[in-house]
Structures are given as structure tokens and as C-alpha cells.
Amino acid sequence: MDPKEKQSIFDDLLDRCRGRLAAVAGAYSREDADDLLQEILLQIWRSLATFKGDSSIDTWSYRVALNTALTWRRK
Numbered sequence: 001m002d003p004k005e006k007q008s009i010f011d012d013l014l015d016r017c018r019g020r021l022a023a024v025a026g027a028y029s030r031e032d033a034d035d036l037l038q039e040i041l042l043q044i045w046r047s048l049a050t051f052k053g054d055s056s057i058d059t060w061s062y063r064v065a066l067n068t069a070l071t072w073r074r075k
Helices: 003-028 033-050 057-074
Strands: none
Touching: 003 033, 003 057, 033 057
């Protein structure tokens, strides 16, 4: 995946799912929701090249958000 394609996919994903991702961050960390959202977005960015297309990218990103939030909460 070339950098421009990755950026385009990421931007489209944020346009559609930012509210849902922010809701996950808020549900798992009220005081540090902004920091958790940043961590979620970072994990999505890092993992984007591994997206296989077995599900929709929206579903995939939600799962990444949940896994990141659960790891955040354990810390």
C-alpha cells in the first residue's frame, strides 16, 4: 500500500467513524478519552496495511478500537 493510498483510506475512515471511535474512547476512559482516542487512531494507522478485507473496514477499525481500549484499561 503506497503512502497516498494509505492516507486516503485513513481519511475516509475518519470521516465515517470518528464519532464511533471517540465513543469507544469515552466509554473506556472518561478522564483520558482524548489520549485514548489518539492511541486508537495510532493503532489503526499502524495496522492499516494488515487489513485483509475479510470484513468491512468500519467493522475492522471498531475491533481495533475495542482491543486498544481494553489494553489501555488494563494498564
